[in-house]
Amino acid sequence: MWLVANGLIFFLFDKNYLNITILMQDKITIAIQKSGRLYDKSVELLKECGIRFNTYGNRLKAEATNFPCEILFLRVSDIPAYVEDGVVDIGIIGENVHIEKNKFIDVVDYLGFSKCRVSLAVPREADYGGLEYFQGKKVATSYPHTLKSFFEKKNIQAEVHLINGSVEIAPSIGLADAVCDIVSTGSTLLSNGLKEVETILKSQAVIVANQNLSPDKRALLNKLMFRVKAYKKAKHTKYILMNAPNDKLDEITAIIPGMKSPTILPLAEEGWSSVHSVINEDDFWDIIDQLQEKGAGGILIVPIEKMIV
Ligand SMILES: Nc1ncnc2c1ncn2[C@@H]1O[C@H](COP(=O)(O)OP(=O)(O)OP(=O)(O)O)[C@@H](O)[C@H]1O
Ligand SMILES: O=P(O)(O)OC[C@H]1O[C@H](OP(=O)(O)OP(=O)(O)O)[C@H](O)[C@@H]1O
């Protein structure tokens, strides 16, 4: 009895020890935006990478249930410093913020969403003849570092005035002569009586990482990046199926070589085949035109979920 009890105590102790080692196993901390322009796409990306976590309520932290990682929901502007300090291991931010914050962190990948530019804009009626226009002017911006180094490089002496939001209103209320802010469609500039005159940088969402990740964390990052690449590749690639005359198969194969070569299956109708391949979304219309010229018909385009090459 005593021995059994002792054995049980030992067993329990052993289990606790195991739990502690499981808790101590390295996991990676990922910071994404709490709310705003990057939030939806960041969550979508992680979920498409098979990482399951809850996003309900005002949670600032979520534990993934099937991947050793924790997700923190933060302001984008805070993420570069956290990544540099190692408070978080990786983050999803706009490249514009990476450039502005100028931290010692690595850009691991470009994600292709939240595309925008940081541009200089002046009142619509201004007689803009080039960068010299900005000599001695006051420019409002949320990107002071980016703007100051741009002006320095171009030898422009201008006053850079920091505003954290609604920058485009500055000229109309007499706060500044011009602005430097994010432009995407240009509608905010237009509705505030401004015109874009110089693009300082182009931006998209990026994954950034701490420069001194432990080997375990680096391995987890590589695992994640493998999935990100498969997702990105699939997003830009479509599966294509068509019926093609047999005497044109060589030419059609040259147009849609696919990952290795197209799959060609005979149709029930004599002299025809079904051809399957993958194409890049950007080349879509060009390829369709060429295929039709070669007599292909019944063309179907199907989205691809994931793509491992
Ligand atoms: N109009 C836009 N079109 C496309 N991308 C944009 C646009 N505005 C901002 N972005 C991108 O999304 C990022 C986040 O912008 P958002 O306005 O959601 O947050 P913020 O207020 O700048 O940052 P924070 O999360 O620190 O409060 C920007 O840094 C930029 O990369
Ligand atoms: O060229 P557009 O398509 O009009 O986009 C540009 C606007 O988008 C961003 O603001 P956002 O809407 O994110 O508001 P915020 O200033 O409150 O962040 C940015 O600061 C511009 O004001």
Ligand SMILES: [Mg+2]
């Ligand atoms: Mg914004």
